Each structure stands twice: as structure tokens, then as C-alpha cells.
Amino acid sequence: MTQSALILVDIQNDFLPGGALEVPDGDEVILVANQLIAGFDLVVATQDWHPINHGSFASQHPGHEVGESVELAGQQQILWPDHCIQTTFGSELASELNTNRIQRIFPKGTDPLIDSYSGFFDNGHRRATGLADFLKAEGVRRVVIGGLATDYCVKFTAMDAQVLGFETVLVQDGCRGVNLSPDDTSDALKSMAAAGISISDSRQLI
Numbered sequence: 001m002t003q004s005a006l007i008l009v010d011i012q013n014d015f016l017p018g019g020a021l022e023v024p025d026g027d028e029v030i031l032v033a034n035q036l037i038a039g040f041d042l043v044v045a046t047q048d049w050h051p052i053n054h055g056s057f058a059s060q061h062p063g064h065e066v067g068e069s070v071e072l073a074g075q076q077q078i079l080w081p082d083h084c085i086q087t088t089f090g091s092e093l094a095s096e097l098n099t100n101r102i103q104r105i106f107p108k109g110t111d112p113l114i115d116s117y118s119g120f121f122d123n124g125h126r127r128a129t130g131l132a133d134f135l136k137a138e139g140v141r142r143v144v145i146g147g148l149a150t151d152y153c154v155k156f157t158a159m160d161a162q163v164l165g166f167e168t169v170l171v172q173d174g175c176r177g178v179n180l181s182p183d184d185t186s187d188a189l190k191s192m193a194a195a196g197i198s199i200s201d202s203r204q205l206i
Contacts, residue, residue: 146174
């Protein structure tokens with residue numbers, strides 16, 4: 001049975017340079033991801049997969065702008081540009097990513113009424129994506145996580161993995177942050193370390 005799995009979080013066109021929700025230097029995670037993929041028997045990916053009217057989009061809240069916060073389904077929600085809309089080019093995994101080795105892709109953010117930063121649950125922990133059950137069925141005890149973005153979807157995926165009982169490793173050089181505020185990525189790394197998540201470098205894992 002597989003003991004370790006690589007989770008690639010949201011390495012999608014809309015998060016790359018020129019995308020609708022561009023993560024600075026987001027394309028730099030692709031090379032790291034491809035190097036890591038070669039060393040794992042089990043590789044999975046998450047994919048933001050939003051309906052066109054998703055409630056996290058600023059366009060759905062007249063009078064509000066990107067970066068503002070509103071309440072959505074009882075959760076505080078940062079408003080984002082329209083991004084990763086189902087079946088669009090922006091929602092596709094990056095073409096340079098070695099998707100041949102990805103055994104399964106877990107869509108998230110599919111409910112227009114609530115966002116889903118984590119690859120495991122929506123933001124209210126009301127509905128699971130099936131990722132945890134899949135990993136446990138495969139005998140996974142340790143997960144290694146990289147992707148986009150450090151301060152949002154990567155962080156929440158890693159935090160949930162740790163709470164679910166997986167030994168969790170974050171590949172720091174395999175992630176990039178949005179940084180709506182300058183310290184968001186560094187704060188996210190501190191929060192993950194404080195939660196018991198190992199912060200590593202791809203060179204230690206390859």
C-alpha cells in the first residue's frame with residue numbers, strides 16, 4: 001500500500017502570470033512540481049472548478065470590489081476576480097505540468113454559495129471533496145503539498161491534512177503566495193509550522 005502521496009494544489013492557468021487571478025511568479029511552481037512527481041507513486045491534484053455565478057466573485061456583489069470581504073454562507077469571504085470558471089481555459093491545469101502521472105483530480109469550489117480553499121472540504125467544513133477518503137483507501141499516511149497559493153488554498157489544504165491525521169509536509173519552494181498584504185505568505189508559513197506541519201524544500205525531497 002502507498003505510504004506517501006503528492007498533492008498538487010490548483011496549478012491552473014488562471015493562477016499563472018497573465019491569468020484572471022495571477023499569483024506572482026506562480027509559474028515557478030511547475031518545474032518543482034514536475035521534479036517531485038517523478039518521486040511519488042501516488043500523485044493527486046486539486047482544481048478550482050467554479051460555476052460562473054460563484055459567490056466568491058466580486059462581480060456577484062454590486063458595489064463591492066476585489067479584495068473586500070463580505071459574508072457568504074455564514075463565512076467571511078474575500079472577493080476575488082472571476083476565475084477558474086468550469087470548462088474554461090483558465091480552469092485547466094497548466095499545460096507544462098506533467099499531468100500524465102496525476103491519478104485523480106479533485107474539483108472544489110463547485111457550490112456557488114460557499115468557497116472551498118482546502119482540497120478536502122468547503123470553507124464551512126460542511127461537505128468533503130472525497131480526497132481524504134481516497135488517500136486513506138490508498139494507505140497514505142504522509143502527504144507532501146505544493147501549488148497555489150501558499151496563503152490560501154495550499155495553507156488550508158495543509159491544515160486540514162494535518163487535522164485529518166496525515167503527516168503533512170509543505171514544499172516551500174513549490175508554492176507561491178497571493179500576498180494581498182505583504183506578510184500573508186510568511187504568516188501562513190508560521191501558522192502551518194505552529195500546527196505541526198513540516199516546512200521543507202524540494203531538494204530535501206527529490
